[in-house]
Amino acid sequence: MDRRKLQLTVDARSGPRPLAITIDRLIVAGWVGRDKAALQHHIQELGKLGVPAPSRTPTYMNLSPIVLTTKEVMDVVGDESSGEVECVLIKDGESVYVGVGSDHTDRAFEQYGIPASKQMCAKPIASVMWDLADVRDHLDQIVxxxxxxxxxxxxxxxxxxxxxNIDVMDILAAIPPGDGPAAARICLFCGTFPAIDGIECGERFEFAMEDPVLQRTIGHEYSVRCLPQYL
Incomplete structure (x- = not known):
């Protein structure tokens, strides 16, 4: 089984502390909007790119954790890929940490296979996370x-x-049973929002999560480098 070792920091109310963790499972959830009209808008947004509509919502895709990264440069094999900001949960036993990441996806391949288009690209996450206990009572206010x-x-x-979107803890609790070890250390991408002006591609992507109650922000940014091909 592929696993990914991550060196993170937990920014907790009690003070920062290191978090060294090996992720056993990476799961990407999709179609998580509470507003059904907005959800349909996002389905149509991707439909314009040839992406088929889901048979259920939310969806859960198991990917190899090897694509997780905190690096600032991403190599891709095609020039039609883009990121999506998402809340990220890491579950280690009874401990849950809240962070932010980018579900970077190969848009050209997405119409042929959604899980494969996501596995093709790295999944950047911010190296700083929050303790769930510090934000659980105001998760809905996080931007x-x-x-x-x-x-x-x-x-x-x-x-x-x-x-x-659907409460991220409900998304975590609804992971389909029986498709992985119950004690696995899980990284869950909790879904995104429609792009303001539609899905586009670019050479740099930045993402951030703001906690307006505790007045703090975490985030990350990365550049996208398309590797030359000689075919």
Missing amino acids: LRSWMTTGGRRRLYQEGRLAA
Whole structure:
């Protein structure tokens, strides 16, 4: 089984502490919106790219944890890929940590196979996470944002509160049983928001999670490097 070792930091109310963890399972959830009209909008948004509509919502895709990364450069094999900001949960036994990541996806291949298009790209996450206990009572107020840079032009790409989606703890609890070890250390991507002006691609992606109650922000950014091909 592929696993990924991560060196993270937990920014807790009691003070920062290191978190060295080996992820056994990576799961990416999709179609998690509470607003059915907005959910349908996102389905149609991807449908324009040839991506088939899901047979159930939310969806759960098991990927290899090897694609998880905290690096600032991502290599891709095609020039049609883009990120999506998502709340990320890491579950280690009874401990749960809340962070933010990008479900970077190969858009050209997505119409042929959604899980494969996601496995093709690295999954960047911020190296700092929060303790669930510190944010559980105000998870819905947490804001996610992303910025895309295309041709040197940086713009706000996504923005939304977690209240717009199914509660992330409900998403975690509803992971289909029987498809992995119960004691596995899990990294769960909890779904995204529609892009403000539609899905686009670019050379740089930034994402952040803001806690307006405790007045703190975590985030990450990375550049996308398309590898040359000689076919």
